[in-house]
Amino acid sequence: MSDTKVPEGNKIVFExxxxxxxxxxxxxxxxxxxxxxxxxxxxxFYDGVKFHRVIEGFMAxxxxxxxxxTGGSSYPDLKAEFTDMAKFERGTVGMARTMAPHxxxxxxxxxFDASPHLNxxxxxxxxxxxxMEHVDQIKRGSGAGGVVKDPDTxxxxxxxx
Numbered sequence: 001m002s003d004t005k006v007p008e009g010n011k012i013v014f015e016x017x018x019x020x021x022x023x024x025x026x027x028x029x030x031x032x033x034x035x036x037x038x039x040x041x042x043x044x045f046y047d048g049v050k051f052h053r054v055i056e057g058f059m060a061x062x063x064x065x066x067x068x069x070t071g072g073s074s075y076p077d078l079k080a081e082f083t084d085m086a087k088f089e090r091g092t093v094g095m096a097r098t099m100a101p102h103x104x105x106x107x108x109x110x111x112f113d114a115s116p117h118l119n120x121x122x123x124x125x126x127x128x129x130x131x132m133e134h135v136d137q138i139k140r141g142s143g144a145g146g147v148v149k150d151p152d153t154x155x156x157x158x159x160x161x
Contacts, residue, residue: 006129010034011160012041016138017152021110021131022160023093026124030081033095033104033125038159040073040106046157051138055146058115060138061096062154063107069147072105080104081123088118091128091135110135 010025027034040046045065052069053061064071080101088094088111096107104123112135128135141148 008161009038009159011129012037012126012157013160014046014157015155016131016134017155018137019131019134021134022129023126024129025126026086029083029086030095030123030125032078033081033123036073036075036078036106037108037125039075041157041159044157045073045106046154048153048155050148050151050153052148052151053109053146054138054141054148054151056140057113058146059094059109059111060135061107061109061146063096065106067151069107072107075105077102078104078123082120083124084120086124086127087114088116088122088124089114091132092124093126093128094118095123095125097122112136 006024012023014021025034049062050067051060051062052067090113092111094109095104096109097104139148139152
């Protein structure tokens with residue numbers, strides 16, 4: 001349990017098969033991306049969505065309803081919200097995107113370890129404050145792309161008051 005007080009409505013919970021992962025959202029860093037995650041979670045968008053790309057020592061990616069890594073929501077892509085005020089370290093949650101900076105939509109990733117090369121290149125939307133042990137149990141993919149056969153899913157996602 002985290003000792004820090006998170007402002008009301010700035011926690012998102014992902015229930016995984018092994019337990020709950022609680023993420024403190026950072027609207028001070030990425031207001032557009034935070035609003036998008038909250039909206040999609042409240043609409044049930046993430047329920048049953050796969051962790052389609054999981055790379056040992058790097059990150060676990062989800063948020064694509066097609067499970068292919070190419071899907072997104074029906075909402076328009078987001079403007080990049082890059083910052084130097086936070087770093088990609090263990091537990092950081094970032095918005096996935098294509099090579100185009102302003103292409104984040106619904107996909108996100110959770111860091112297993114620090115990856116300084118991502119700093120200032122991807123939008124940071126929050127940080128795991130409870131349940132990182134459950135993130136560590138997500139089934140890993142294989143090969144350079146980390147594609148997962150029979151991947152784990154987000155059982156349910158919701159915004160915690």
